[in-house]
Amino acid sequence: MTGEAGAVAATRKPRHRRAAAGSRMTAGRAVALHAGVIALLFVLQFVLPAYHHGVLARVMVLAVFAMGYNLLFGYAGLLSLGHAMFFAAGLYGAGLSVYHLGWSVPAAFAGGILAGLVLSTLIGLLALRTTGVAFMIVTMMFAQVFYLTTLYFNVWTGGDQGIVVPQPLRSVTAFGGTLDLTDPATRYFAALGLFTLVLAAMLALVRSPHGRVLVAIRENEQRTTMLGYDTFANKLAAVAVSGAVCAAAGAAYALLFGYVGSSFASVQYSILPLLWVLLGGAATTLGPLVGTLFMYYLIDISNDLLAAWAPGWNFSSLGIVGIALILLILFFPKGLLGTVRERWLTWLP
Amino acid sequence: MAAVTPLLETSVLSRSFGGLRAVDAVNFSLESGEIRAIIGPNGAGKTTFVSLVCGRIPPTSGAIRFAGEDITMLPAHRRVRRGIAYTFQITSVYANLTAFDNVALAVQRRLLDEPQEKASRPALAAATMDALERLGLAERADTIAGTLSYGHQRLLEVAMGLALKPRLLILDEPTQGLSDGEIDNFIGLVRDMARDSTVLLIEHNMPVVMALAGRITVFDAGRILAEGAPEVIRADPAVQQAYLGTAAT
Ligand SMILES: Nc1ncnc2c1ncn2[C@@H]1O[C@H](COP(=O)(O)OP(=O)(O)OP(=O)(O)O)[C@@H](O)[C@H]1O
Ligand SMILES: [Mg+2]
Numbered sequence: 049m050t051g052e053a054g055a056v057a058a059t060r061k062p063r064h065r066r067a068a069a070g071s072r073m074t075a076g077r078a079v080a081l082h083a084g085v086i087a088l089l090f091v092l093q094f095v096l097p098a099y100h101h102g103v104l105a106r107v108m109v110l111a112v113f114a115m116g117y118n119l120l121f122g123y124a125g126l127l128s129l130g131h132a133m134f135f136a137a138g139l140y141g142a143g144l145s146v147y148h149l150g151w152s153v154p155a156a157f158a159g160g161i162l163a164g165l166v167l168s169t170l171i172g173l174l175a176l177r178t179t180g181v182a183f184m185i186v187t188m189m190f191a192q193v194f195y196l197t198t199l200y201f202n203v204w205t206g207g208d209q210g211i212v213v214p215q216p217l218r219s220v221t222a223f224g225g226t227l228d229l230t231d232p233a234t235r236y237f238a239a240l241g242l243f244t245l246v247l248a249a250m251l252a253l254v255r256s257p258h259g260r261v262l263v264a265i266r267e268n269e270q271r272t273t274m275l276g277y278d279t280f281a282n283k284l285a286a287v288a289v290s291g292a293v294c295a296a297a298g299a300a301y302a303l304l305f306g307y308v309g310s311s312f313a314s315v316q317y318s319i320l321p322l323l324w325v326l327l328g329g330a331a332t333t334l335g336p337l338v339g340t341l342f343m344y345y346l347i348d349i350s351n352d353l354l355a356a357w358a359p360g361w362n363f364s365s366l367g368i369v370g371i372a373l374i375l376l377i378l379f380f381p382k383g384l385l386g387t388v389r390e391r392w393l394t395w396l397p
Numbered sequence: 398m399a400a401v402t403p404l405l406e407t408s409v410l411s412r413s414f415g416g417l418r419a420v421d422a423v424n425f426s427l428e429s430g431e432i433r434a435i436i437g438p439n440g441a442g443k444t445t446f447v448s449l450v451c452g453r454i455p456p457t458s459g460a461i462r463f464a465g466e467d468i469t470m471l472p473a474h475r476r477v478r479r480g481i482a483y484t485f486q487i488t489s490v491y492a493n494l495t496a497f498d499n500v501a502l503a504v505q506r507r508l509l510d511e512p513q514e515k516a517s518r519p520a521l522a523a524a525t526m527d528a529l530e531r532l533g534l535a536e537r538a539d540t541i542a543g544t545l546s547y548g549h550q551r552l553l554e555v556a557m558g559l560a561l562k563p564r565l566l567i568l569d570e571p572t573q574g575l576s577d578g579e580i581d582n583f584i585g586l587v588r589d590m591a592r593d594s595t596v597l598l599i600e601h602n603m604p605v606v607m608a609l610a611g612r613i614t615v616f617d618a619g620r621i622l623a624e625g626a627p628e629v630i631r632a633d634p635a636v637q638q639a640y641l642g643t644a645a646t
Contacts, residue, residue: 257505264502267491274451274485275557276477276506 074395075255078333081396082251085334086244093236103348105236107341108243109300110320114328114336115246116293117321122331123254124286125266129184129318130171130191134291136198136313137164138298143308144204146217153220153229157299164295165288167194172287176280191318198310210309218303235304242300243337246293251333253289254397262286263331294321327376329386333397338384346372402465404429404565404595405450410459412445419445421619422459427565432587432596434606436630437616438639443599444486446616447567450597451483452476464564478510480564484554484571486599492543496534496553499542501525503560528560531586547574552583559590566594572602584608607631615639 089108093101113135120126141163145151151159175186198205205211220227227234253259264272265279273279302308311317320343321336328339350368380387389396405427412420419442427433435443448454450461452473460469468476477483491499504524529535532552537545542553551574558566568587572580580602587596587609600606606613606627613630615623617639623630630636 257509260498260502260505263494264491267493268489270453271485271489271491272502273474274453274477274483274489275503276474276561278472278474 074397077395078251078255078397082247082333085337086240086247089240089243093233093240098232101232101236103344104341105232105239106305107344108239108337109297109304110324110344111337111340112243112246112300113294113297114321114324114340115250115333116290116295116297118325118330118332118336119250119253119262119293120286120290121322122325122335123259123266124262124283126283126286127184127322128175128187128287129315129322130187130189130194131290131294131321132313132315132317133171133191133194134164134168134294135298135301135317135321136194136310137167137291138295138300139302139308139312140198140205140298141295142299143211143213143302146303147211147213147308148204150217153218153303157296157303160299160302161292161296164298165292168291168295169284169288171291172284176283176287188315188318191313191315195310195313195315198313205310206308208310210307210311213302213306213308215306218306229304230306238304239300242296246296247333247337251397254331254333258282258285323373326383327373329383329389332383332385332389335383335385342384401428403427403462404464405597406462407450408460408462410446410449410461411457412442412449412454413457418619420449420456423619423621425614425621427595427597429564429595430591432591432598432609432611434610434613435597435599435616436601436603436606436613437622441616442619443616444569445619447483447569447597447599451481451567453483477506477561477563481567482558482561482563482565483567484558484569486569486573488547488550488554490542490550490553490557492541494542495539496529496542496545496556497525497538499553500528500556500560503557504528507561524560528556531559531589532556533582548576548579551575552579555583555586563594565597566590567597567599569599570601571598572600572605580605 089104092104096104113131116134117128117131120128120131138160140160142156142160145159146153146156171187171190175183175190178186199207202209215228215230218229220229229235229238254263261272261277261282264275264277265282269279298312301312324339324343325336326339327342328335328337346369350372353368376384382390385396403426405425407423407425409422409424410420411418411422421442423446425446435446437443445454449456452468452471452475456469460467462468463476463479463481468479471479491502501521504521508521508524526535526538529538532555534549534552534556537549542550545553551571555568555571558568572583575583584605587598590596596609598606598609610627612625613627614621615630615633615636622639623633623636625633
């Protein structure tokens with residue numbers, strides 16, 4: 049509401065009606081923004097050069113991983129250092145069942161998500177007995193066990209060499225046609241489909257009563273218990289759903305990009321989603337996409353810069369990445385979208 | 398004589414911290430509809446006692462019955478849903494959320510349990526604004542709770558308790574930090590709330606206690622020292638010795 053008419057309407061309405069109307073208005077804006085982002089991603093596939101087209105498909109899948117992480121870390125306030133195991137559960141769950149058991153792509157995808165859901169529920173039951181630093185350490189230890197397990201069973205997993213899932217296994221037959229997931233356009237479309245689904249689900253979730261309870265737990269768990277909420281059950285649900293979403297990203301990664309390897313279960317892939325979410329803005333729905341995209345191109349461009357300006361020096365690009373991250377945290381302490389929300393767009397979900 | 402079941406009843410309820418018996422074999426009973434004050438010197442075990450009742454801490458021994466049912470083993474959140482609301486002695490609000498969102502979380506919990514009263518956004522907003530209005534906080538609905546004055550944060554916490562529409566409302570030193578004017582309003586508000594809820598009030602401010610309480614229970618060193626009508630308590634020499642000695646003349 050702007051201008052005189054808005055002010056008059058506001059004074060006439062009882063106050064609670066105004067609050068309700070306000071929340072409807074921000075809901076409209078939020079939905080429009082998210083639809084706009086999806087539309088932009090849809091259009092980009094027709095205009096992007098092949099290289100960036102491929103990057104974006106990969107980033108969308110990894111952003112799903114980041115969104116799963118954000119649900120637990122950003123909204124529920126639980127810092128896990130073991131989310132690589134959930135991504136890898138989906139990756140192996142889908143990849144191995146296609147490769148060794150000859151499952152169809154949809155069955156393997158569902159299998160991957162289920163593997164992640166079962167694992168995250170179990171881990172949640174055990175790890176949620178702890179909080180804070182202990183929770184970080186416990187999740188990290190479980191992920192390390194998972195990682196070592198993938199190495200131990202290298203007969204099936206291929207260990208750190210991994211497995212390349214051949215093209216014929218990565219096609220879907222449906223409605224009389226065949227979709228080849230190795231085709232860049234199909235791959236982009238599948239990645240966009242998954243991304244859209246998860247983004248919409250996240251938006252709905254964080255605006256729902258359940259999402260508000262997660263934020264309440266993050267802000268003051270004791271108070272939340274004393275309002276009558278079962279905080280353990282809510283946290284367990286958050287771990288389970290977070291793990292399942294990350295597993296969906298892992299399963300999609302295996303099926304779309306055809307590589308399944310234990311590096312995805314390593315501690316690096318537990319740290320990465322944390323970085324993506326921090327960069328993009330914890331507890332923002334679009335932050336995970338922004339953070340993942342930003343980080344991907346930051347490393348990419350740093351490598352190009354080094355190749356151009358210091359050829360043959362064999363420097364790691366990590367120095368440049370590190371400096372960029374420090375600058376970013378200085379000027380955007382709550383991540384890109386988190387700071388934008390704080391300073392300018394307070395309605396951002 | 399037909400015995401009416403008390404709303405709340407504790408039998409030989411105890412809680413020790415190491416060697417310290419913070420609550421020591423307390424038999425306590427509260428009738429529905431009462432406004433009961435609990436008074437006693439610092440460290441008498443008042444907060445520990447009500448924490449046992451609302452489930453924030455488990456007892457060392459003893460039993461608690463609420464509305465005729467044993468709730469000794471029930472987790473705190475389930476007790477809240479049965480109708481026990483607790484406002485903390487040390488203010489505990491969602492400092493980073495608005496006053497509106499603080500109260501809305503309480504209302505949301507109640508609406509989830511009342512299927513006929515749909516948990517719709519308008520119903521939520523109406524009940525939330527209603528609770529804020531009763532505490533005089535409606536103008537501050539959009540203020541971040543952590544930036545409210547201390548007194549307003551106390552009132553916000555009471556608003557959250559009230560929004561739960563509890564059968565038993567436990568207020569742990571609610572007037573601490575309120576101005577005289579706010580205390581006068583608060584007394585009126587508690588009388589108002591007592592029409593729907595039984596009130597258990599821990600309070601150091603004797604004028605507030607005398608204005609509100611139907612009965613007073615005096616705690617000292619983890620035990621109930623005395624219990625009775627305000628005039629009786631005020632005249633009790635043992636109570637004066639332990640507690641009122643310096644306060645009352
Ligand atoms: N968590 C705890 N651990 C150890 N000792 C505790 C704990 N909580 C309370 N105590 C001790 O138990 C005794 C009773 O404390 P309690 O807070 O119940 O007193 P109180 O009557 O509420 O006092 P006040 O009027 O100061 O609020 C005190 O000696 C206190 O130090
Ligand atoms: Mg106390």
